[in-house]
Amino acid sequence: MTLDPLILSRLQFVWVIAWHILLPAFTVGVASYIAVLEGLHFWTKKPIYLQVSAFWIKIFSVSFGMGVVSGIIMPFQFGTNWSRFSDATANVMAPLLAYEGLTAFFLEAAFLGVLLFGRKLVPAWAHFVAALMVAFGTLFSSFWILAVNSWMQTPAGYEIVDGRFFPTDWWQVIFNPSFPYRLAHTVVGFYVTTGFVVMGVAAWLIRRGTFATEGRLMLSTTLWLLLALMPLQIVLGDLHGTNTLEHQPAKLAAIEGRYDTASPVPLTLFGIPDDKNAVMHDEIEIPWLGSLVLTHSLDGAIKGLKEWPVDQRPPVGPPFFAFRIMVGCGLLMLALVVWGNVLRRDERFVRSVGFLRCCQAASVLGFVAVLAGWTTTEVGRQPWTVYGLMRTADSVTPSLTGGNVLTTFIGYIVVYLIMFPGGGLVLARIIRRGPTALGNDTIESGRPAQPVEALPGVLAGEAAP
Template identity: 45%
Template sequence: MDLDVTLLSRIQFAFTVSFHIVFPTLSLGLALLLAIIEGLWLKTGKEVYYFLYRFWVKIFALTFGMGVVSGIVLAFEFGTNFSRFAEFAGPVIGPLISVEVLTAFFLEAGFLGVMLFGWSKVGPKLHFTATMLVMLGTMNSAFWIIAANSWMHTPAGIVVEAGRVVVESWWDVIFNPSFPYRYFHMLLASYLTAATVMAGVSAWYLLKRQHISVAKRGLSIGLLAMAILAPTQAFVGDIHGLQVLRDQPIKVAAMEGIWETQKGVPLLLFALPNQEEERNDFEIAIPNLASIILTHDPNGEIKGLKEVAPEDRPNVAVVFWSFRMMVASGMALIAIALFGLLCRYRKTLYSSRFLHMGCVAVLPLGFVATLAGWFTAEVGRQPYTVYGLLRTADSVSPIDAYSVAISLTLFVVVYSILLVAYFYYLTKLIRKGPRYESPVEYVVEHVQLPTMRDRVDGAFIDREEGKHNGV
């Protein structure tokens, strides 16, 4: 059997980067939530926030470590599997990745130790500063990675000389046309994913009647964050779609399953794209809605896939369905967030088992939406590695296909072992739950630590906990 080195290399990179992205997505979001939680502890002096922080910082550290381990190999794959891409785009990608490592990664790694082990060694203000710096480090890391990836979608600030890019303006390279949209879209995806996970784990504790006080605060923070982030993400996604329509219209055509350029385009709720016949075999559509969403005009024109040659089109079925998976997941998160607001208003936030079961059910959807969004973006960019400049088939290293098949198999085995180990320790942490050790006695004039607390079935109950609303 003949093996295609280009296809195998793409599958390997898709597998490794999809495995990796799950962990930075969660750690980036948790970093913000941890900063908020520690800030609430310093402001209110309530031990419940301290317990909540100490519990989630362990999950953050475990996830951060997995992100580091799984991400190391990605840079090497540029050289081993996509050496022609590295040669062509190295003057742009190399410096951006180097800046990310030298600034963001070392900032995160350095102050993570203070977050985990600095409680009895530094004051609360310095510890909070460390948490804030780790949060900023994760945002900085995402900044440079998204800048590099966005440049591959909308290259700017360069000229091509002798088969490789030459940078003319680093400002234009970094702040390329798609970067602002993609960066904030990714930040919101990470924050929303982490909030969903926090709400889901907290709801699971409430269903089990364990760690009641900590679970209530975690559920309240998670659902409140979801109520803010989910609609905001939908808005940012909408304006990002307008940018994609402007800069990558064929990707939008694949997302919407549009073959012919037309006006008053319907929104396809369901379709079976047939790439060979250049049509959809079956459709369920809402008239004019795609034009309304994408052009804000019911008679707006959208380019079809037939505007370009068949070899210049992405895999329509993958782009079409991954986009719908992302949207459906986002709509489910919006629904549960709005239901959480309703329960908060009715003062049933902590007693509604239906809400708690819903939070547990949607727990994975942040990851599903993130992965589906990345598949939409990356497969939709095909057949190019650098859009309009370098085709994927011309980016692959001149290596033996069987070597790639062997390395892909090894990656699947090793990463499967890593994933099993991660879930083993993650479930162990969650089953064990928070530890109820009194905070280190800091001498801070504005922090008054409560001294009275009860333990009921192993759960800490704050004396002041009588309110069902608020954080």
């Protein structure tokens, strides 16, 4: 059996980034959540905000550390596995990645120490500022990384000289056509992901019967936030889809499973794509709705994949199914948020065991949606690394052998299967200890913090899974 270094390099990159993306999907949101809690504590002086903030700071620190380790590994692959891509795009990508390190990573690193260890060493306002700087650092990191990715999707502001990309307009490079939509959609997606993790943890604490007041605070504030974020994410997703239709029509055709150009376009709910014969089998469709959703017109046209040469078509299966998984997760999350806010009457949202169980189960939905969205975006871009300009097959290191990649790939698998479950166990231990066990042993009154009793109506003695 011949080991193809291109396929193995792609699988290795998928493995590494799929694990890594789970961490910024959480840390970006939780850093902002901590900043909000620190601000509320600074202005109100209520100890509960301090307790909840200290709890999530511990969780953030472990997640941030894992994210740094897994994130450092990723750039090495550009040199070892994708050297032709790195050589061709270095003049554009290297400065953007350098800015990510200079503005984001150093901002996070400089203030993270204050956030973790400075509670008793700096004034309250300084600790609040540290929380804000860490939150801004995570957002700056998202800004630069997504600028790089968006430029690969919709390149702009460049010229090609001797096979290499050179920037001609940095404003166009950074703010390329898809960047504003990708940045907004991704960051809001990260906030939503964090929100559902917070809800899941809060529901577990409430059902457990201890720290229920802290759990209620987490659950209530997050439900209000998600009630605004979920509809916003739907609007941003629609805008991003419209942008994709304009700048990456082949990707949109793959997402929709369109092999033939059509007008009006039905909305395909399900089907079995057959790339070899360029046909969709067993499709379930809603007439006209595809045109309305995609073009905002009842008779809008969508180009089919047959409009492109076979060697320039993305595979349909992964983006087609991944997109539907992402949308399905989004609809489930929206329904849960609406349900929770309906249950606010008479505090039923903290007494309904069914709702609390659903919150716990839904805590992973955001991560599933993020992975599905990433799969949609990146597989839908194929066969290009720089869309329409540089093929993935031409980006891999020429001297690389399948044996080389297989060796490193196995190493990555082993390391990640140790690091991530180990980190997960540490996080689970932190959550089991509860909020007050992680804050200062003496909250500002100078008295030991005590767990609160279960909220009325909650099954305090019920063993939470």
